[in-house]
Amino acid sequence: MNNQRRNVLKTGSGAALLSVLAVAGIIKPGMALADWNKAAFDAKSMADTLKALGAAAPADSKDVQVTGPDIAENGAVVPVGVSSTLPGVTMVAILIEKNPNALAASFTLPEGTEANVQTRVKMGQTSNVYALVKSGDKFFMATKEIKVTLGGCGG
Amino acid sequence: MATNPMKIRASNKDGVTEVKVLISHEMETGQRKDAAGAIVPAWFITELSAKHNDKLVLAGEFGTAVSKNPYLAFKFKGGAKGDKIAVSWKDNRGETRSDEAAIA
Numbered sequence: 001m002n003n004q005r006r007n008v009l010k011t012g013s014g015a016a017l018l019s020v021l022a023v024a025g026i027i028k029p030g031m032a033l034a035d036w037n038k039a040a041f042d043a044k045s046m047a048d049t050l051k052a053l054g055a056a057a058p059a060d061s062k063d064v065q066v067t068g069p070d071i072a073e074n075g076a077v078v079p080v081g082v083s084s085t086l087p088g089v090t091m092v093a094i095l096i097e098k099n100p101n102a103l104a105a106s107f108t109l110p111e112g113t114e115a116n117v118q119t120r121v122k123m124g125q126t127s128n129v130y131a132l133v134k135s136g137d138k139f140f141m142a143t144k145e146i147k148v149t150l151g152g153c154g155g
Numbered sequence: 156m157a158t159n160p161m162k163i164r165a166s167n168k169d170g171v172t173e174v175k176v177l178i179s180h181e182m183e184t185g186q187r188k189d190a191a192g193a194i195v196p197a198w199f200i201t202e203l204s205a206k207h208n209d210k211l212v213l214a215g216e217f218g219t220a221v222s223k224n225p226y227l228a229f230k231f232k233g234g235a236k237g238d239k240i241a242v243s244w245k246d247n248r249g250e251t252r253s254d255e256a257a258i259a
Contacts, residue, residue: 036201036202036216037216041216041218041219076222076223077222077223078222079226081228096220099220100184100186100219101218101219101220103218103220104217104218104220104221105215105216105217105218105220105221106215106216107213107214107215107216107229108213108214108215109213110210110211110212110213110214112212112231112232112233113212113213113229113230113231113232114171114229114230114231114232116229116230117213117227117228117229118226118227118228118229119221119222119225119226119227119228120221120222120225120226121220121221121222122182122184122219122220122221122222123220
């Protein structure tokens with residue numbers, strides 16, 4: 001089982017297979033703690049990250065919101081939230097375009113969990129922050145620029 | 156190294172439970188250098204899961220860009236006062252920690 005899942009991630013197969021993975025993760029919660037998506041977190045550019053997540057061309061959507069400050073005084077602690085009114089959201093991810101690795105965090109939402117997640121992230125510099133949401137087997141995205149006056153790395 | 160307990164607050168309102176978690180963790184990116192110029196090795200939480208009475212309500216994967224002492228808030232339908240919320244994480248050194256709280 002585990003090997004199969006890894007192969008699927010490596011070959012970056014279609015969204016249908018990934019949704020199967022998500023379902024597997026829900027059925028076996030223990031598995032969710034054993035399968036960090038290294039490819040996605042190691043990817044440097046936005047395009048590579050989206051590819052590693054299996055979301056090659058997400059559509060912009062008004063039903064996805066990124067919340068956060070317009071200006072962050074301290075890039076080490078930037079509160080960012082993602083919410084969506086789309087039905088059947090199974091995955092939410094936060095991406096920061098100009099960070100060394102674009103992907104900051106991703107969340108798998110089982111049925112019943114609302115598409116509304118808040119956390120705090122580090123930002124090296126002023127950048128667009130993307131919220132990626134998976135609804136059904138389609139990906140949607142929203143953007144917000146957050147200006148950083150003091151970098152989060154090395155400070 | 157011993158880890159500090161997480162702070163977990165969960166409250167139920169109109170059938171929706173909001174969970175807030177504050178985790179105590181360094182979240183070192185692996186990009187910083189110490190005074191001698193040596194790179195401080197990365198040390199961060201990679202995976203996290205939250206359960207409501209043994210039912211998974213959130214699974215998360217973190218990268219190094221999540222802030223030190225990560226904060227996380229989410230909501231799920233259901234839950235009642237006194238129900239158990241359990242959150243556990245694992246970091247890239249293989250350390251794990253689980254903590255529990257009751258819905259208030």
